[in-house]
Amino acid sequence: MKILVAEDDLVSRRLLTTSLEQYGYSVLAFENGVDAWEAFNEEPQRIIISDWLMPRMDGLDLCRRVRSRPDTEYTYFILLTANAQGKDEYMEAMQAGIDDFLAKPMDRDAVWMRLRVAERILRYTKEISNLESMLPICSYCKKVRDDNNYWQQVESYITEQTGTSFSHSVCPTCYENTVKPQLEELSRED
Known part of the structure; x- marks a missing residue:
């Protein structure tokens, strides 16, 4: 040192x-x-x-x-x-x-x-x-725990801490793995 x-x-x-x-x-x-x-x-x-x-x-x-x-x-x-x-x-x-x-x-x-x-x-x-600097996050639902031991959605926590606003979209991986199969299933039902 x-x-x-x-x-x-x-x-x-x-x-x-x-x-x-x-x-x-x-x-x-x-x-x-x-x-x-x-x-x-x-x-x-x-x-x-x-x-x-x-x-x-x-x-x-x-x-x-x-x-x-x-x-x-x-x-x-x-x-x-x-x-x-x-x-x-x-x-x-x-x-x-x-x-x-x-x-x-x-x-x-x-x-x-x-x-x-x-x-x-x-x-x-x-x-x-x-x-x-650690942020406790639920392994299942992905809610985070704040300093008051309150569990909330990640988006709510980040907005509260930083003032950041979110717009939701779908990433390419989720589109391929989730959305696309759902759309294909819907089109087969018609």
Whole structure:
């Protein structure tokens, strides 16, 4: 798994990168949020570790941009902080979409623990997404079950969910296997 790192302090960036690589991760490291954002746009990563305060774009703005992309899988965002922030700053960070915090100087064990949590949450997020994308359908009548445990025709369900209208016709296979024999039977009866 690749981890995107945004850290303006060269020593901190190298220490973090080395630690992550020793844990078996690939690392894309950048010295500011703008470069990290451009890299994320090219190839979204599932875990980001970003410094809070950086030139050009800080960690909160980077997180807000990541969260504004609806077409990407969930990204776990860890924010690095050197100073003891106050309650209001932490609330602002949480509202920006931050998942977790790491204090600087970084403790290798704390980094490892945060990454275990991140991987677990990402795994569960993927499992939930897979479950949400399943649509129960009756093997016999082909009705589908909605979230309220109500069974309805496929056409009704799709119309309700997407606003799509249906026009009915007969496909070539059904025409040959069903309609044509019925028409032939009717013509023999006359």
